[in-house]
Amino acid sequence: MSVEKSIEKLQELDEKLSALNYAQVLISWDAQTLAPKKSVKGRATALEGLSTYYYDTLISEEMKSVLNELEGEIEKLSEIDAAKVRVLKTEYDKLAKVPAKEYSAYNALITESSSAWEAANADNNFDTFAPYLEKVIEYNKKYIEYRDKGGHPYNTLLDDYEKDLTVETVDNFFNDLRKVLISLVKEIQKKPQVKLDFKGQKFEKTKQEEFSKFIMERLGFRMDCGVLSQSVHPFTNILSRDDVRITTHYYEDDFKSALLSTIHETGHAIFEQNIDPAYGLSIIATGTSMGIHESQSRLFENNFGRSYPFWQHYYDKLKGTFPEQLNQVQLDTFYKGINYVEASLIRTEADEVTYPLHVMVRYEIEKMIFENKVKVKELPELWREKYKEYLGICADKDSEGVLQDVHWSEGLFGYFPSYALGSAYSAQFENAMSKTINVQEKLQNGDFKDIVHWLNENIHRFGRTKTPNQILLDATGELFNPKYYIEYLTNKFTDMYK
Ligand code: ZN
Numbered sequence: 001m002s003v004e005k006s007i008e009k010l011q012e013l014d015e016k017l018s019a020l021n022y023a024q025v026l027i028s029w030d031a032q033t034l035a036p037k038k039s040v041k042g043r044a045t046a047l048e049g050l051s052t053y054y055y056d057t058l059i060s061e062e063m064k065s066v067l068n069e070l071e072g073e074i075e076k077l078s079e080i081d082a083a084k085v086r087v088l089k090t091e092y093d094k095l096a097k098v099p100a101k102e103y104s105a106y107n108a109l110i111t112e113s114s115s116a117w118e119a120a121n122a123d124n125n126f127d128t129f130a131p132y133l134e135k136v137i138e139y140n141k142k143y144i145e146y147r148d149k150g151g152h153p154y155n156t157l158l159d160d161y162e163k164d165l166t167v168e169t170v171d172n173f174f175n176d177l178r179k180v181l182i183s184l185v186k187e188i189q190k191k192p193q194v195k196l197d198f199k200g201q202k203f204e205k206t207k208q209e210e211f212s213k214f215i216m217e218r219l220g221f222r223m224d225c226g227v228l229s230q231s232v233h234p235f236t237n238i239l240s241r242d243d244v245r246i247t248t249h250y251y252e253d254d255f256k257s258a259l260l261s262t263i264h265e266t267g268h269a270i271f272e273q274n275i276d277p278a279y280g281l282s283i284i285a286t287g288t289s290m291g292i293h294e295s296q297s298r299l300f301e302n303n304f305g306r307s308y309p310f311w312q313h314y315y316d317k318l319k320g321t322f323p324e325q326l327n328q329v330q331l332d333t334f335y336k337g338i339n340y341v342e343a344s345l346i347r348t349e350a351d352e353v354t355y356p357l358h359v360m361v362r363y364e365i366e367k368m369i370f371e372n373k374v375k376v377k378e379l380p381e382l383w384r385e386k387y388k389e390y391l392g393i394c395a396d397k398d399s400e401g402v403l404q405d406v407h408w409s410e411g412l413f414g415y416f417p418s419y420a421l422g423s424a425y426s427a428q429f430e431n432a433m434s435k436t437i438n439v440q441e442k443l444q445n446g447d448f449k450d451i452v453h454w455l456n457e458n459i460h461r462f463g464r465t466k467t468p469n470q471i472l473l474d475a476t477g478e479l480f481n482p483k484y485y486i487e488y489l490t491n492k493f494t495d496m497y498k
Contacts, residue, residue: 006069007081013063014084018281020054022239029237029245033229044111051107058088059095067092083284083465091283094160097146106139110411117409124399126380129409134376136411137369144370153370157414161290162421163467167367170417173424173482174360178390180486184353184493188341191497196256196337201325203255211255211321212248212262215314219300220452221266222273233348233406234261236268236297240281244269255322256338260301267300268293270452274460284464290415292459292468294422295429299455302352302423303430303488304443308335313446336496343391345400352423353493354391359420361386362405366413424485425472429459431484432476 001009024047031043057063070077070085077085095103113132120129140157149156152167159165209228217223222242231247238244246265250258271287279285287293304310311318311331319326326334341351347358365382368374374382383402387394395401407415433439433454442451458475472479 003073006066009066014282016057020050024050025237025239032231055103087283087464109135113409121399121403124397126398130376140413154367161415161418176482177356188497194333194336195340198254202252205250207321208250208255208258216266219266220270220448225273226269234265236265238272241273241275244272260305263305264297264301267297271296271460274456275463276461279463288464289468290418291421292471294419295425298423299426303426306338309440309443311335312444343393345395356420357390359416361390362416424482427485427488428476
């Protein structure tokens with residue numbers, strides 16, 4: 001085949017995969033927002049069919065020969081085509097050694113294990129979930145053997161979410177961070193803290209939604225290219241750069257949760273809405289990794305949305321929306337209240353300082369699982385031990401302990417570190433941005449134009465054409481450096497309690 005013909009074929013296969021992905025995402029969006037309760041069975045069959053098509057398209061002789069041919073000619077290809085070859089090759093290699101039968105059996109297992117987890121979580125009964133978890137882990141161990149990246153077995157799993165990330169890097173990062181966090185928490189606990197307490201008050205849903213939409217738009221979300229909806233757990237679904245859907249969850253006794261998660265998901269969405277339109281509907285037209293994605297959502301949520309200058313600008317508007325509840329609350333109190341630090345049991349509700357400790361617990365346990373150092377039945381106890389060690393508290397109920405996250409039931413091992421990594425990247429990006437933009441002043445003026453432009457130019461537009469390491473290097477002048485995150489946390493929280 002000529003190079004031109006191969007490029008044409010590549011384009012065709014890429015579009016086919018993207019179309020299948022589009023359908024799967026739309027079905028999953030529907031499942032989490034509008035679909036009726038009894039739709040599960042039909043949806044599972046439809047999804048199984050689509051994932052089989054996806055596998056057959058990706059792991060096909062056609063794909064193999066096109067990739068082989070174009071890899072040899074990669075120097076001659078346009079940047080976009082070369083990126084498509086690289087990314088499709090990565091995706092191909094991930095699955096090529098996994099037998100088709102095992103892959104589809106695993107997908108079916110994941111559907112079952114997710115619903116087993118849901119029931120176990122609701123009943124606070126780990127034993128009913130354990131047999132499924134055992135099988136999911138077993139598959140992942142086999143998957144590691146099939147793919148074998150070398151070095152620590154967990155490296156293979158890390159690499160799926162953050163290309164080239166290794167146990168060594170994460171270990172070093174967490175070792176440095178742990179020391180700082182433990183002493184920071186101790187210092188903070190000595191100081192009187194401010195907790196916002198709205199007992200007995202009501203924040204109407206419609207008003208919360210109105211304010212959420214107002215902030216989204218101000219931050220730069222293109223409202224005609226996405227929607228804000230509701231779901232139990234907030235998330236972002238990406239169909240294309242012109243259709244990015246986010247959700248939030250409103251609690252009528254507290255406005256903070258929905259507001260901060262809307263800002264978080266808006267960070268994810270703005271990333272996707274600004275991917276280079278020249279990529280079209282393609283495997284390269286999405287954020288490059290979980291860590292880089294989380295860096296954007298956490299930058300918006302924490303570095304902006306929990307910052308003093310941000311609320312210097314928007315607090316009056318928020319007070320105008322909820323005058324009865326907030327008129328007596330001073331800006332300073334409000335700021336400290338949304339940054340309240342407390343060792344808690346649930347990761348998703350943790351503050352900025354203790355959050356990474358929750359991630360470290362999961363990371364340590366996952367490493368032990370893949371080093372064959374712990375059995376599934378020992379996990380609830382190990383979880384309690386680690387929480388005691390890292391946070392000084394532990395849950396009586398497994399639903400607030402080992403059963404709290406959906407990730408393991410879906411086979412997402414190696415995913416958790418990207419949350420902590422994302423926070424650290426965001427500090428590194430903010431530092432780089434500060435060299436040309438007065439970020440604090442922009443926040444104080446509620447002006448995000450230059451900030452978002454910087455993010456677009458240095459991160460968003462590239463989609464998957466760059467690896468996480470390339471993005472970091474090009475945008476900040478160095479590879480991952482946890483120093484900025486450690487400085488950010490130390491400065492912010494010592495300043496707040498001085
Ligand atoms: Zn996120």
